[in-house]
Amino acid sequence: MYFFLCNLATMDIVCTSSVIPKALIGLVSEENTISFKGCMAQLFFLLWSLSSELLLLTVMAYDRYVAI
Numbered sequence: 001m002y003f004f005l006c007n008l009a010t011m012d013i014v015c016t017s018s019v020i021p022k023a024l025i026g027l028v029s030e031e032n033t034i035s036f037k038g039c040m041a042q043l044f045f046l047l048w049s050l051s052s053e054l055l056l057l058t059v060m061a062y063d064r065y066v067a068i
Helices: 002-017 020-028 036-067
Strands: none
Touching: 002 020, 002 036
C-alpha cells in the first residue's frame, strides 16, 4: 500500500510541476505567450502524468478489491 501511495504522490508532483511554472511566469510577466512546441510539450507531460495517475488509481482499487 505504501508503494502505491508513494507513486501516487510522485505522480501528483509531476502533474502539477508540468503546468504551474509556466502559468506563474505568465501571470508575472507582461508578455503572456507560449510557443506551439512549448504548449505541446506541456500538454504531453500533463496528459502522460494524468493517465499514469488514473492507471495507478485503477491498480490501487483492484489491489484493495483483491485484499477484501
